[in-house]
Amino acid sequence: MITFEGVTKRYGDDAKSFTALDGIDMTVSRGAITGIIGRSGAGKSTLIRLVNGLEKASSGRVVVDGTEVGQLNDAGLRGLRREVGMIFQHFNLLSSRTAFDNVALPLEIAGLDNVAIKQKVGPLLELVGLGDKSTRYPSELSGGQKQRVGIARALATSPKLLLSDEATSALDPETTQSILALLRQINAELGLTVLLITHEMEVVKTIASHVAVIDKGRIVEQGPTFDVFTAPKHETTRILLASTLGTTLPEWLHSRLKAEHSVGDRILVRLTFFGATAFQPLTARLVSEIGGDVNILAGAIEEIAGEPFGTLVVSYPAAPEVIERANRFYAATGLSNEVLGYVA
Numbered sequence: 001m002i003t004f005e006g007v008t009k010r011y012g013d014d015a016k017s018f019t020a021l022d023g024i025d026m027t028v029s030r031g032a033i034t035g036i037i038g039r040s041g042a043g044k045s046t047l048i049r050l051v052n053g054l055e056k057a058s059s060g061r062v063v064v065d066g067t068e069v070g071q072l073n074d075a076g077l078r079g080l081r082r083e084v085g086m087i088f089q090h091f092n093l094l095s096s097r098t099a100f101d102n103v104a105l106p107l108e109i110a111g112l113d114n115v116a117i118k119q120k121v122g123p124l125l126e127l128v129g130l131g132d133k134s135t136r137y138p139s140e141l142s143g144g145q146k147q148r149v150g151i152a153r154a155l156a157t158s159p160k161l162l163l164s165d166e167a168t169s170a171l172d173p174e175t176t177q178s179i180l181a182l183l184r185q186i187n188a189e190l191g192l193t194v195l196l197i198t199h200e201m202e203v204v205k206t207i208a209s210h211v212a213v214i215d216k217g218r219i220v221e222q223g224p225t226f227d228v229f230t231a232p233k234h235e236t237t238r239i240l241l242a243s244t245l246g247t248t249l250p251e252w253l254h255s256r257l258k259a260e261h262s263v264g265d266r267i268l269v270r271l272t273f274f275g276a277t278a279f280q281p282l283t284a285r286l287v288s289e290i291g292g293d294v295n296i297l298a299g300a301i302e303e304i305a306g307e308p309f310g311t312l313v314v315s316y317p318a319a320p321e322v323i324e325r326a327n328r329f330y331a332a333t334g335l336s337n338e339v340l341g342y343v344a
């Protein structure tokens with residue numbers, strides 16, 4: 001659906017230019033929800049603005065549904081923007097227009113008559129759950145309702161692709177979940193491809209089947225969300241994910257951690273449950289396998305892209321025979337484990 005081929009974007013003139021994107025290669029699959037995550041200033045907005053031609057690549061190609069965006073003239077760009085809807089962090093609604101009239105705007109621009117506009121806007125407001133709010137002005141709507149108007153407006157020209165620029169960043173967690181559920185529903189019911197940029201890992205974890213991590217203008221990691229989130233390879237990904245997945249040790253534990261152990265110390269191990277191991281009573285078996293002396297110190301159970309993923313930090317005596325029994329158990333069961341250190 002979208003391919004980036006060696007895309008570079010420089011801002012400014014040659015003498016004082018800034019490279020915001022540096023050799024981006026990426027494919028966004030048709031019908032998927034793909035997330036792009038990265039720190040502030042990493043280049044996320046620039047990347048998404050290249051897709052609907054709001055910015056032009058300095059070199060390389062951005063191809064949307066077979067069309068190279070950089071080659072389009074003004075008429076071509078207008079056509080592209082009917083195929084590509086966009087939603088924004090601050091909704092970008094016109095305050096002087098009702099919900100109905102905001103959704104109608106792209107249709108007016110496209111030259112539809114009033115009857116055709118009515119036929120289109122009514123069902124769209126129903127779809128986003130605002131059938132009874134069509135005459136309300138933005139100032140009379142909550143943040144979540146405003147974003148629903150924004151989504152209906154983005155869908156007005158029946159696009160194949162929806163771009164989301166931090167669409168839930170201004171919303172509280174509960175409203176965020178309801179907007180994400182709506183995006184998932186639209187993706188499933190209309191077969192719409194969704195490309196979203198966000199600094200909220202929670203958003204990607206909840207709805208994106210695929211993810212790319214961008215850092216200083218480069219994609220440092222990409223793939224299915226579950227794979228990237230459960231086995232991050234790049235340091236930036238690990239840092240971005242640490243607080244989301246409960247993989248950061250609590251400070252009280254971290255400060256007591258030692259690299260070497262002496263007699264009587266305990267070993268600290270992080271167990272990770274996913275795939276087949278997520279559904280077996282392995283913790284109970286580990287406890288009995290090594291004689292009962294196991295402490296559970298931290299843990300979290302998450303759902304990533306619809307699959308369970310859990311981490312548990314445990315300690316047990318750092319005695320050679322106990323460690324050996326535990327290691328035999330890990331090898332036999334395939335339970336993923338990582339030694340974090342030792343505590344007195």
Ligand SMILES: Nc1ncnc2c1ncn2[C@@H]1O[C@H](COP(=O)(O)OP(=O)(O)OP(=O)(O)O)[C@@H](O)[C@H]1O
Nearest residue numbers: 011012018020038039040041042043044045046047
């Ligand atoms: N029009 C511009 N002129 C010059 N530099 C720009 C311009 N737009 C963006 N930049 C720079 O390009 C880099 C990437 O910006 P971009 O907005 O794409 O990042 P981002 O990841 O979306 O950040 P944020 O999450 O803070 O919005 C930043 O260093 C920014 O200062």
